Amino acid sequence: MIELRDIRKAFGPKQVLDGVDLKVETGESLVIIGGSGTGKSITIKCILGLVQPDSGTILLDGQDITKADRDAFLARFGMLFQGGALFDSMPVWQNIAFRLLRGPGRLPRAEARALAIEKLARVGLGPETADLYPAELSGGMQKRAGLARAIAADPEIIFFDEPTAGLDPIMAGVINRLIRDIVDEMGVTAITITHDMTTVRDVAHRVAMLHGGKIRWCGPVDAVETADDPYLDQFIHGRAEGPIATLR
């Protein structure tokens, strides 16, 4: 279980997170929604230690993450970045097998390559993709390769940062289905950040809305449409009128 208690983070005068409290149960798929610049990405970067919160506590299975062994902690995670964040300087298979080729539990090169090709197949990419460089892939293929890298070491927890951003609706649907299947098959705990309500409906067990630096609303995905919250209502229906200012 991941638990965030009163997480605060400011960048200069801008208070991005202003007391975020959130729990994600093991095996649960939580989707965080919210407008641009509301701190969704910062929230998961705080969990991963990529950004240090100003105050608050983050617990993983009841243990404060700042006291955990960093490598062992990170080995439990996989992350799909918004732009893929594939390493330009190496072919796709080495991107996917990056963790498997390094560190104490590293695999022989041939074995790591075979495993990378297996993960590529899992996300619908053929073995011919393995030796291409990231710059030679389309946006959708980069997302899939990023997803293959995120699941390569069979993590217990996966974060998806805007998994469908910049994709056409069909490819977005393919990625959403892949995420849902992977989460179900692997039984992982997942946190997804998105603006895309199709992603919310496809992958979420539970939804949390971040607004004003706090979790504004949190509940099961089935309750999103019927929730009595004007902020959530405005966001999910994409209305310009409502309590959320459109000029931020």
Add this chain to the structure above:
Amino acid sequence: MSARLLAPVAGLGRAVLDAMAATGRVTIFAGSAVGHLFRPPIYFKEILYAALSIGYFSLPVVALTALFTGAALALQIYAGGARFSAEAVVPQIVAVGMVRELGPVLGGLMIAARVTSSIAAEIATMKVTEQIDALVTLSTHPMKYLSAPRILAATLVVPVLVGVGDVIGVFGGYLVGTLKLGFNAATYLHNTVDFLEFSDIASSLTKGAVFGFIAVTVACYYGMNSGRGALGVGNATKGSVQTAAVLILAANFVLTGLFFAA
């Protein structure tokens, strides 16, 4: 009124404090990178790749720079020496000028132009496209994986590059001296070899190591601390080359003082 009068002084003070703070940050960064060189895991493949990229692939530009500089130096010394009947010292002055000063300084500046810019732009792009964050999530320390191997490789291969540049620079002087200025080939080489001392060569190679360290440490620092977007990458690249070039020239002055001040 007094505040307006003091504004230039305050501006100067702020600039000095900023420069000192930046120096401190780069020093801490360099210390951290060096520390990572001695703690496993060591990425030998990255060190080898960086050595090839920095050393081998910089050879043509450093060699051409040295060749033309040595050749021009021979012409200048011959023309200048003729004013007081000292044309004969061309081999000796070309040798000492290339080995002590021009070889390492121009080699260092060429490394700043070619390698510093490239590394700063590469790492800055990795930062703005979240590749650095991706490294962290894959349990890989960016300093250990990106900075430390490049800094070590530059410190080891730039002296070799400078040594090769010194030889080619002297050869440039030799070509002009023998083909255009009428020097006897054997005498030119004899005078060159006889005049150079071990300390000249040691200073040249030491300068090469220091300049390599500076050029790549500054590149990694600017890359890792890049701002967002294309402008951030551009500013990181520009700032790294400017800073590396100035620091190389300043370090050259300090090292020359240490080696040769009477």
